[in-house]
Amino acid sequence: MKKIGLFGGTFDPPHIGHLKLAKSVLQTLELDEIWFIPTYEPPHKSDAIAKPEQRLDMLNLMLEEEPNFKISTIEYEIKGKSYTYETVKHLRKQYPQTFFYFIIGGDMIEDLPKWYNIEELKRMVQFVGVNRKGYSEYNYRDVLMVNMEEVPVSSTAIREDLKNRKEPQGLTKDVLHYIRENGLYEN
Ligand SMILES: Nc1ncnc2c1ncn2[C@@H]1O[C@H](COP(=O)(O)OP(=O)(O)OP(=O)(O)O)[C@@H](O)[C@H]1O
Numbered sequence: 001m002k003k004i005g006l007f008g009g010t011f012d013p014p015h016i017g018h019l020k021l022a023k024s025v026l027q028t029l030e031l032d033e034i035w036f037i038p039t040y041e042p043p044h045k046s047d048a049i050a051k052p053e054q055r056l057d058m059l060n061l062m063l064e065e066e067p068n069f070k071i072s073t074i075e076y077e078i079k080g081k082s083y084t085y086e087t088v089k090h091l092r093k094q095y096p097q098t099f100f101y102f103i104i105g106g107d108m109i110e111d112l113p114k115w116y117n118i119e120e121l122k123r124m125v126q127f128v129g130v131n132r133k134g135y136s137e138y139n140y141r142d143v144l145m146v147n148m149e150e151v152p153v154s155s156t157a158i159r160e161d162l163k164n165r166k167e168p169q170g171l172t173k174d175v176l177h178y179i180r181e182n183g184l185y186e187n
């Protein structure tokens with residue numbers, strides 16, 4: 001059976017924290033691949049700033065040279081708010097011979113009980129949590145923890161820096177170029 005890690009996010013924009021997290025999980029759990037799943041509309045967040053197509057372009061640029069990382073546009077096909085339960089249900093139907101993990105950052109663990117259909121979802125995937133700066137206490141028994149050296153980077157901090165005309169930390173060269181070309185996050 002193939003072991004695939006699903007990694008959902010708004011990726012507004014994608015950054016090296018996402019990349020390092022995926023690399024740590026791929027290695028530690030010896031997965032075959034990780035599929036990044038950009039959300040079309042984030043379910044529990046106010047709307048993303050960049051358009052879905054722009055977030056997908058940036059993800060493609062960041063993952064171009066990463067053979068074990070793929071992008072699934074399934075949530076762009078489903079459209080509307082992207083609930084993980086629906087996404088996983090579709091993927092399991094399409095890939096019945098695959099074991100799926102669902103990867104989240106440490107900041108999301110305490111929110112898991114509020115996710116749509118979470119009890120059912122927990123039976124469909126193995127959740128994997130990765131430590132994140134500022135979130136070191138975990139108390140959620142269904143999450144398999146993977147440790148990595150913390151990467152103090154977030155999309156929020158990057159957007160703030162760009163808005164304040166400061167040099168942002170944690171973007172790849174190509175993604176920064178795309179952001180500048182398209183005038184993203186300037187206001
Ligand atoms: N630096 C990081 N270390 C560990 N996990 C991270 C890191 N950045 C993001 N994640 C995790 O990656 C997933 C997708 O994150 P998302 O696209 O929302 O980025 P973000 O940096 O958390 O964005 P924002 O600051 O806008 O909330 C989430 O599960 C989040 O917890």
Ligand SMILES: O=C(O)c1ccc[n+]([C@@H]2O[C@H](COP(=O)([O-])O)[C@@H](O)[C@H]2O)c1
Binds near residue numbers: 011082
């Ligand atoms: O299904 C839910 O109820 C749910 C609630 C909050 C977040 N998620 C998923 O968690 C992933 C990370 O979310 P975010 O908001 O940090 O980009 C992304 O794939 C979301 O669709 C899912």
